[in-house]
Amino acid sequence: MSRPVLAAVLLSVLAVIGTLLLGRFGAYMMHAVAIAAIGALSLNLLTGFCGQINFAQAGLLGVGAYAAGLAGNAGWDLLALPVAGLAAVATAVLIGLPALRLRGLYFAIATLAAQFILEYLFKFAEPITHGVSGLLIKPMTVFGRPIQADQGYAIVAITLLLATFLVMHWLRRTDLGRSFLVVRENEVVAKGMGINVARTKMLAFMISGFFAGIAGGLIGFTARLAHPESFGMSLSVDYVAMIIVGGLGSMPGAVLGAGFITLLPEAIQRLGEIFHISDQLSALREMTFGLLIILFLIFEGRGLSAIGSRLVSARGWRTRQGGRAEPLELQKIKSSQGGLE
Amino acid sequence: MLMFTLQLLVAGIATGSVYALIALGIVLIYKCSGVVNFAQGAFVMLGAYLTYGLVKLGLPAYVALLGAMILMAGCGMASERLVLRPMMKAPLVAVMTVTLGMLILMKAVCLAIWGPDQLAFPRLFPDGAVDVFGIFVTYNYLAAFVLSICLSVGFLAFYQLTPIGLMQRCTADNPRAALAIGIHTSNQISLAWSMSAALAGIGGALLASLNGLSLGLADIGLVAFPVIVLGGLTSLTGALVAGLLLGVLQALTDGLLTPVAEQFLRTYTSIYSAGALQQVVPYALLVVVLLVRPEGIFGQRGTERL
Amino acid sequence: MKKLIAAALAAGLLGSARAADITVCIWGTITGPDALVNGMSYGPRxxxxxxxxxxxxxxxxKVKLLLLDGRYKLDEELKIYRRCVDQEQAVYVNxxxxxxxxxxxxxxxxDKVPFMTQSYASEVLDPQKLPYIFMAGPTYEQQMIIALRDLAKSGGKNLVIMHPDNEYGRGPVNVVRQSKxxxxxxxxxxxTIEFPYDAQDLTAQMLRVKAKNPDMVYVQASTPQLLVILRDAAKVGLSAKKFVGNIYNISPAIPExxxxxxxxxxAIQVYSDFGSDIPAMADIKAFEAKGNEIQKRDVYYMKGWFEGQVMAKAIEAAIAKNGGKVPDDIAAFRQSVRNEMEGLKDVDTGGIVPPASYANHQGSTQARxxxxxxxKYVPVGDWIDAR
Structure with missing residues (x-):
């Protein structure tokens, strides 16, 4: 086993042990982080590796939640999660077919449109989604046994996070994974190298969608309700923020970013309670969130992963690590019109 | 039925003209600095709140409006200088996200200062309406429409006819050439941001006088997005037309399409409500336009498509 | 990286105290789309x-109190619930x-934890199947029926219903419509006209209403939406007299x-308004005189105060049952509070509502x-029992 794989497995085991030690609330937070991390890894694959910005991540999570809910309620047991993944893949294909013909900015705006249309459909398609009431979901069952405790969900989520991490780690080393990077760097070059750009982007979107669907399924099972308002635009923004804050293109970064963005509101909440400013907490939370995004982007484009590796490295400043999942340099992708140099 | 439709048109055009004003700002920024500004909605909201705040301080409404515009211009410039300029070389996703960060931050600031509740916006225009052949046109509508159109046309004229406008166009067209002929391009970009923010600010005050003042005003930025893409990100006139179109489209969807759709659904399906159709129709249309003409209705052919 | 997360979590866990014996946990929309009516969360606190x-x-x-902000976001609220039940060991959650x-x-x-819901949805009211959930008045459906009866009594015939596109709006309207x-x-x-709950402009919808010329427009919406509705109704020349709202439309913000x-x-009134001449108001004034700030002076604050009254009564009775001591076992304490809550009979609420009993988990079902x-809101008619 290579070092990053070993590290990921060890950390997961630690996280599972930690979950068993923490109370129910702690387990809930842990599993929220793990789910967010799966979603962030999924988005990182599309945005960080392949360079396509997706504002419909929340919509894909929603599709996963509804699909898992329907399958779970019908007694499909563990199969509910792959079903959720496949449903999201199907959605990704539907979005991708028209949108992936567009490039850069226009792709982003097309996914924005997809996000709003999906949100609308969740509310509209009452026979399937139960509309604004939301779809009530029975507890998840594993080989026929329902999971009731939050600790149980946390362990499932951590296990799946590890699996996601390993799959993506492997994927990056395949030809397909490398072709994602080339497409991100320069579509013309990719074409020149004989890469089918449209197909590559579609595959990235589909794989990304699959993991988003699984994360969504987990959200549905733990909330026990798939609700249209839970999968709004602001959640998509949260996910973009996770991979930005974590460090675009870095897998440990995506996990760190997910943890950071998920735990930040709670941390501010607790701080606020200590200082008795609970009335302004919400504003404070949003302010910190906005400020952090801005500051990270201005001062540390490579995000937490860069800060992390700087801290880890005994040699102090080290902008590039050799070999392993190194944080990728932010690329200069200039929009085609009116940009300045 | 005809009266009903005309009445819808009046409402649609009034709101649409304000959308146009806001979309103008987005296009201006995009043309000049290549940034897609998600924070335009926040400028809209902030402009309205600043007007409100200045009126609360005792200024007469129109002075407050002017003051808010000036403050917004400053805010636009600050955004460019402090946030966007350091990110000039960052990738598209980073720039888009940083404007989202600005949106979140400004919303939070307004939340902290003015609270979450909807507020009564000071009356900029008298209540009441004129009756045109049985169609009522409220003074508010009339004022919003006239003011938006005057401002938009005035702005376009400024952009086309004055020396500063020329420099702006140069910068937008070809920044290197602009630099070469001695145009201080970064000043021009700052100027574009402040003009854009000021336009958004006044648009916000107008919208608030039509619809009341709340943090929800910031969401208009996401409504304006389909508009500008429909218009073509690079066309100022396109943004104007698309803005008007969107307003009309929303009013007609609310008034005509939704009842028909609901009739159909109630007869043939178990679904009873068509839901917020007016919020998705622009997006659905956007998808169609993107497919057929990604450069928008008025945009120039670009290279944004494979 | 997960170690960091675990460390942050652990820090969060250690930061909270567990000293108080009676903990009451309240979450509301302190900020968010419905913040205008959040007096009902300040009230019980x-x-x-x-x-x-x-x-x-x-x-x-002493009662240890927590007022948290759910921001009207589902995941936030689910998180807060776990904090209240697990970390804070609350005996009563609101x-x-x-x-x-x-x-x-x-x-x-x-979890067997007594729960006071701010929502009046009939789907969470079921003393048999949901024995731990209590609410503070007639359900939305019951409120709507009061208005319908009033319309029928006054000789009206035609009705239009308006509601936002969320659960609060669509749910009860569907129930009433399907019940015939x-x-x-x-x-x-x-x-039936549905509109986006965050809509800022409802002119086209009001034109639709106007074209139908109904005798009554029943609005199942919250105050922010009602502001938009009445403003745009006036814009198209519809009189506010035709409009009737529910409990969430009694707000000083509307006439202001x-x-x-x-x-x-x-609008349907279930609780006496803030400032009315009732004994409970004397308590509130006394509370304010001690230097406490009252964040919202409206009928929702009164609702919250009433919730506080009955929640406290149940807790008090449970402690009395245990020989005047707070039970050591939180599970037993919660169980006992629930039982006492259900046993509350004719509680004097200082005039906020008529004497309240909780065998039906609703307290008062009277409204006017x-x-x-x-x-100003002026009562027009007597208390009617909504059942």
Whole structure:
């Protein structure tokens, strides 16, 4: 086993042990982080590796939640999660077919449109989604046994996070994974190298969608309700923020970013309670969130992963690590019109 | 039925003209600095709140409006200088996200200062309406429409006819050439941001006088997005037309399409409500336009498509 | 990286204290789309605070209070619920949104924790299947029926219903429509108009209403939406007199912001208004005189105060049952509070509502209509039992 794989497995085991030690609330937070991390890894694959910005991540999570809910309620047991993944893949294909013909900015705006249309459909398609009431979901069952405790969900989520991490780690080393990077760097070059750009982007979107669907399924099972308002635009923004804050293109970064963005509101909440400013907490939370995004982007484009590796490295400043999942340099992708140099 | 439709048109055009004003700002920024500004909605909201705040301080409404515009211009410039300029070389996703960060931050600031509740916006225009052949046109509508159109046309004229406008166009067209002929391009970009923010600010005050003042005003930025893409990100006139179109489209969807759709659904399906159709129709249309003409209705052919 | 997360979590866990014996956990929409009516979350907090300051708490034990902001976001509310039940070991939880209470209803039963819901959705009211959930008045459906009966009595016939596109709006309207109670009262439902809950402009919808020319427009919406509705109704020349709203439309903001355009608007009133001449108001004034700030001076604050009263009564009775001591075992304490809650009979609420009993988990089911006259809500008619 290579070092990053070993590290990921060890950390997961630690996280599972930690979950068993923490109370129910702690387990809930842990599993929220793990789910967010799966979603962030999924988005990182599309945005960080392949360079396509997706504002419909929340919509894909929603599709996963509804699909898992329907399958779970019908007694499909563990199969509910792959079903959720496949449903999201199907959605990704539907979005991708028209949108992936567009490039850069226009792709982003097309996914924005997809996000709003999906949100609308969740509310509209009452026979399937139960509309604004939301779809009530029975507890998840594993080989026929329902999971009731939050600790149980946390362990499932951590296990799946590890699996996601390993799959993506492997994927990056395949030809397909490398072709994602080339497409991100320069579509013309990719074409020149004989890469089918449209197909590559579609595959990235589909794989990304699959993991988003699984994360969504987990959200549905733990909330026990798939609700249209839970999968709004602001959640998509949260996910973009996770991979930005974590460090675009870095897998440990995506996990760190997910943890950071998920735990930040709670941390501010607790701080606020200590200082008795609970009335302004919400504003404070949003302010910190906005400020952090801005500051990270201005001062540390490579995000937490860069800060992390700087801290880890005994040699102090080290902008590039050799070999392993190194944080990728932010690329200069200039929009085609009116940009300045 | 005809009266009903005309009445819808009046409402649609009034709101649409304000959308146009806001979309103008987005296009201006995009043309000049290549940034897609998600924070335009926040400028809209902030402009309205600043007007409100200045009126609360005792200024007469129109002075407050002017003051808010000036403050917004400053805010636009600050955004460019402090946030966007350091990110000039960052990738598209980073720039888009940083404007989202600005949106979140400004919303939070307004939340902290003015609270979450909807507020009564000071009356900029008298209540009441004129009756045109049985169609009522409220003074508010009339004022919003006239003011938006005057401002938009005035702005376009400024952009086309004055020396500063020329420099702006140069910068937008070809920044290197602009630099070469001695145009201080970064000043021009700052100027574009402040003009854009000021336009958004006044648009916000107008919208608030039509619809009341709340943090929800910031969401208009996401409504304006389909508009500008429909218009073509690079066309100022396109943004104007698309803005008007969107307003009309929303009013007609609310008034005509939704009842028909609901009739159909109630007869043939178990679904009873068509839901917020007016919020998705622009997006659905956007998808169609993107497919057929990604450069928008008025945009120039670009290279944004494979 | 997960170690960092675990460390952060652990820090968060250690940061919270568990000293108090009686913990009451309240979450509301302190900020968010429905913040205008959040007096109902400040109300119970202030009532318990009032007990702490004037009576030394309940049976000599100070009540530890938590007021958290769910922001009307489902995941936030689910998180807060776990914090209240697990970390804070609350004996009574008071929670906000219809969606969250529906999502949590089975877990509330599992956790056996008394729960006061701010939502009046009939789907969370079931003394048999959901024995731990209590609410503070008639359900939305019952409120709507009061208005329908009023319309029938006054000789009206045609009805239009308006509601936002969320659970709070669509749910109860569907229940009433499908129950055929509208036709049962000899009324015709001309149209149901749904609108986005964050809509800022409803002119086109009001034009639709105007074209139908109904005798009454029943609005199942919250105050922010009602502001938009009445403003745009005036814009198209519809009188506010035709509009009737529910409990969430009694807000000083309505006459304040709309002035003459709000005159004649009616809403269902379940609780006496803030400032009315009732004994409970004397307590509130006394509480304020001690230097406490009252964040919202409206009928929702009164609702919250009433919730505080009955919650405290149940806790007090449970402690009395245990020989005047707070039970050591939180599970037993919760169980006992629930039982006492259900046993509450004719509780004097200082005039906020008629004497309340909780065998039906609703407290009071009485309501009356109030009309805006001269910028103030004036009761027009007697208390009617909504059942």
């Amino acid at each position: 202030d009532y318990f605070e009032f007990l702490n300051q004037t009576k030394g708490g309940i049976a000599g034990n 929670g906000w949104s219809t969606g969250s209470v529906k999502a949590l209803r089975d877990q509330i039963t599992q 109670v509208i036709e049962g009262n000899g009324l015709t439902l001309q149209d 912001q709309l002035g003459a355009n709000a005159e004649g608007f009616r 209509m109030a009309e805006i006259k001269g910028g």
